[in-house]
Amino acid sequence: MPNLLFDTLFAPLSGQDRPLLHLADGGVVTADAFYRLVARIAGALQGAGVVAGDRVAVQVAKSPEALAVYGAATALGAVFLPLNTAYTQPEVAYFIGNATPRVFVCDPGRAAELAPLASSHGAQVLTLAADGSGSLMARAGDAPDHLAPADCGPQDLAAILYTSGTTGRSKGTMLSHANLLSNAEVLARLWQFTDRDVLLHALPIFHTHGLFVASNISLLTGGQMIFLPGFDQDQVVAALPRATAMMGVPTFYTRLLDDLRLTRNLVGHMRLFISGSAPLLAETHLAFEAQTGQRILERYGMTETNMITSNPYVGARRAGTVGMPLPGVEVRIMAEGAEVATGEVGVIEVRGPNVFQGYWQMPEKTREELRDDGWFITGDLATRDAEGYVTIVGRAKDLIITGGYNVYPKEVEMALDEVPGVLESAVIGLPHPDFGEAVFAVLVARKGVTLDPGAALAAIAPGLARFKQPKAAVVTDDLPRNTMGKVQKAALRAQYAAWFTPPAAG
Ligand code: AMP
Numbered sequence: 001m002p003n004l005l006f007d008t009l010f011a012p013l014s015g016q017d018r019p020l021l022h023l024a025d026g027g028v029v030t031a032d033a034f035y036r037l038v039a040r041i042a043g044a045l046q047g048a049g050v051v052a053g054d055r056v057a058v059q060v061a062k063s064p065e066a067l068a069v070y071g072a073a074t075a076l077g078a079v080f081l082p083l084n085t086a087y088t089q090p091e092v093a094y095f096i097g098n099a100t101p102r103v104f105v106c107d108p109g110r111a112a113e114l115a116p117l118a119s120s121h122g123a124q125v126l127t128l129a130a131d132g133s134g135s136l137m138a139r140a141g142d143a144p145d146h147l148a149p150a151d152c153g154p155q156d157l158a159a160i161l162y163t164s165g166t167t168g169r170s171k172g173t174m175l176s177h178a179n180l181l182s183n184a185e186v187l188a189r190l191w192q193f194t195d196r197d198v199l200l201h202a203l204p205i206f207h208t209h210g211l212f213v214a215s216n217i218s219l220l221t222g223g224q225m226i227f228l229p230g231f232d233q234d235q236v237v238a239a240l241p242r243a244t245a246m247m248g249v250p251t252f253y254t255r256l257l258d259d260l261r262l263t264r265n266l267v268g269h270m271r272l273f274i275s276g277s278a279p280l281l282a283e284t285h286l287a288f289e290a291q292t293g294q295r296i297l298e299r300y301g302m303t304e305t306n307m308i309t310s311n312p313y314v315g316a317r318r319a320g321t322v323g324m325p326l327p328g329v330e331v332r333i334m335a336e337g338a339e340v341a342t343g344e345v346g347v348i349e350v351r352g353p354n355v356f357q358g359y360w361q362m363p364e365k366t367r368e369e370l371r372d373d374g375w376f377i378t379g380d381l382a383t384r385d386a387e388g389y390v391t392i393v394g395r396a397k398d399l400i401i402t403g404g405y406n407v408y409p410k411e412v413e414m415a416l417d418e419v420p421g422v423l424e425s426a427v428i429g430l431p432h433p434d435f436g437e438a439v440f441a442v443l444v445a446r447k448g449v450t451l452d453p454g455a456a457l458a459a460i461a462p463g464l465a466r467f468k469q470p471k472a473a474v475v476t477d478d479l480p481r482n483t484m485g486k487v488q489k490a491a492l493r494a495q496y497a498a499w500f501t502p503p504a505a506g
Helices: 004-013 031-047 064-075 089-099 108-120 135-140 177-190 208-221 233-242 250-257 282-292 363-369 409-417 453-463 489-495
Strands: 019-023 028-030 055-059 079-082 103-106 124-127 157-162 172-176 198-201 224-227 245-248 272-275 297-302 306-310 330-335 346-351 376-384 390-395 400-402 405-407 422-432 436-445 472-476
Touching (some): 004 064, 004 208, 019 031, 019 064, 028 031, 031 064, 031 135, 055 064, 055 089, 064 135, 064 208, 089 108, 089 172, 103 108, 124 135, 157 177, 157 208, 172 177, 198 208, 198 233, 208 245, 208 306, 233 250, 245 250, 250 272, 297 376, 330 376, 363 376, 390 409, 400 422, 400 436, 405 409, 409 422, 409 436, 409 453, 422 489, 436 453, 453 472
Parallel strands (some): 019 224, 055 079, 055 103, 079 157, 198 245, 272 297, 436 472
Antiparallel strands (some): 019 028, 297 306, 330 346, 346 376, 376 390, 400 405, 422 436
């Protein structure tokens, strides 16, 4: 039996004397060298007892070696489990306890802190630093540089990625070989990736965007990656002239727009700019086009489903929308048990070969969100227009119900973002003694502007029904965001929780 993911992504690299990864320091890793790295790391993992089905948890800085651990785990039929490098010891303790990996690879600087908890769950600890040093590579050095991959069927697990868990405990999303490969194949075709592409890769590789969307597509199509440790503006600007495509979160684009070096001249040769993981403001899309002539292609997806919709490669890329369902992926927009009419708001449900296998050891959570007939309830609220373009209006859990009326934060945010002096905004619902919830706005001012929150609210009043108008607003320096650029509304709700219901004095 073959090994679906390994055979398509990693095995073809063997013997290819061409660049695969261009590093920030000017170094180049050839395809063949990367294949041999994968083989040697697989040998090291095998030496540590890893067999098919075992989890290999990894919390390390982005590096060629870190990406090679993904290939090595795949080769062994093991389950790759990358963890956000920002996770603290108690968070890592939860993941290790929940996933019980055979091996946990961490930064040497954190080994003293994390090794005891990993050992207590029976995981062997290996270390890997950003520069490739540590016990993993020391062991890999002795291993053979060729391998015979383990057999894996399409439904076998390739990875577990934990959701960010803004409400309650993080859930381990089980992704099969077929889930990952089907999505990479569809996207590669749709976005016309070929072996002539050089992808500017500045995303983290512990998340679906950088690990699967970006790396899998590039590996699948025989392309090259400019593999940067993170989004460093100078490095990105320096790399753009050599790239054909870039994938980013919206903050990449807003930061580039603030940079005088971003000109038509710098990026005119580029084939494609893609954005996802968080909403790209229509204003950002339009400003990027005005400054560079490039129309950013926005797509939408999530850890559980891989990518779901995309604006077209050929055809109209509509600012503020996430485009149409990918080929082979079914999308429906539901409210009260039925599909909504065109233009009405409902929850997006998705079905297809991209949809995950369930949450690791959480059968009841799986049942709540993944229906028996294969439809996954995303929890994202959206509309679809007559031409099939989907527009996300927020998360269902962020929906505000004030005095019995539904308010979609995005609609209010879009109005606020139009007010002169407002750079961006986040609209949330806060507990209110009369209304149950009250609409509340958190505003960020443009550089050098003194923003009066009351005046901003007055400015949007003529265009919005009264129940949608925020009852209060504050101005803050910036919005709390996670590494993928998502605004952390739960954090804002916690911060301002007592705004309308101050604790009783005494
Ligand atoms: P994650 O599982 O971390 O990738 O988060 C998935 C969530 O990110 C989705 O459920 C959406 O709420 C959000 N998301 C991803 N892409 C977009 C997009 N293009 N526009 C708006 N929200 C997005």
